[in-house]
Amino acid sequence: MDNGNMEMARLLLCLEYLSEEEEFLDMVACVSTCLSSYFVNHLYKEPCMTSYLTGEMWINELLSGHDKRCFNAFRMHQETFRHLCFDLENKYGLRPSYRMSVLEKVGLFVFVLSKGASNRDTQERFQHSGETVSRIFKEVLSAMDGFSRDLIVPKDPEFKDVPIQIGNDERYMPHFKNCIGAIDGTHIAITVPEEEQLRYRGRKGIPTTNVLAVCDFDLLFTYVLTGWEGSAHDSRIFLDTINNPALKFPKPPSGKYYLVDKGYPERDGYLTPYPKTRYHQSEFRGANPKGVQEIFNRAHS
Structure with a gap:
């Protein structure tokens, strides 16, 4: 090999060495950057909640x-x-x-x-x-x-006594003496993931959960069931609740009943108002009810 070729070989070896060294240095720089980022994001935490008033x-x-x-x-x-x-x-x-x-x-x-x-x-x-x-x-x-x-349970689980709010009010006694409370549903606005919003969007147009609640004549809750989506109808929730023993709904004993509105199906132990008859107080607008059914519905409401 002549001198020219030898010089060229040395040059190529030097270039190859420098290339490998540059790759090594690049790799070191990359690893250093990753370690620095990990330290800042995961190991070192600048105190944030430092107020004196804890x-x-x-x-x-x-x-x-x-x-x-x-x-x-x-x-x-x-x-x-x-x-x-x-x-x-x-x-x-x-x-x-x-x-x-x-x-x-x-x-x-x-x-x-x-x-x-x-x-x-x-x-x-x-x-x-x-x-x-x-x-x-x-x-x-x-x-x-x-x-x-x-x-959240009935004060009298056997419902033996007539509520004093009924017994002491001639408008309701003796007609409602066996009534033990009222059942209704209410919609509570909630935040849910976007993919679940459709089934939680009910008649109010926003995502809600439909809650079934029972209260007594002291206006105390005696049963509350949560979790149903807002699109579920009151009657569906009601039937599932009273027919599912695992939910431990306080069913009325024989001869007793809850008041429910016209959105619920009529069942033994659950008294609905007369259909197609004025019911809500706002519908009467201060006027006296006409006929037996309206008198009953107004008292029911």
Whole structure:
């Protein structure tokens, strides 16, 4: 090999070496960038919720200050809030954690419900992360589920007594002496994924859940069933509820009945108004009812 060829061979070897070194350096730069990004996004967290007024401090301030402030924040008085916290902790398994007391957990939960607060608003108010807010809300909700099963029940499960609101009112006694309450449905606006909105969109034109509720003559709920989509008709929900033993609906004993409106099917134990006859109070517009059926319907409503 002459000198020219040898020089060319050396040049080619040098170029090949430099090319491999550049690839190596590029790879090092890429790995360094990835590691830096991972550190910033996953390892290093700049503190965000750093307010001096923590959620715990705010709760304590509300419970030690004027009762109206507590009611404005939680829609319940101080004594009621404390009783709720006590029951959830001692009867329904809600426990304090290392960073959060039962008072703060319940306060966070009630704050969301009473204000319709978003996760971000709740983060700022209680100085916790979005993940913590969601987790604590679900934790308290689970305890509240057990609480509601014991609370939302008939005071007299056998319905033996005539309600005093019936017995002491000549408009209803003795005609409604065997009535034990009223059943109706109500639509509550909800947020659902876009792909599920159609079946939750009912007569109100927005996504809702259709809730079946029963109340007594003290205007206390004795049964509540949630979860049905807004497009479901009241009668469908009603029939499924009374025919499904797993839902534990408090059925009326023989001779007793619930009042239901004209949207429900007529069944033994469930008294509907006369059809094709004025029923709602607004339909009478201050005028006296005409005939036996209108008299009954007005009293029924």
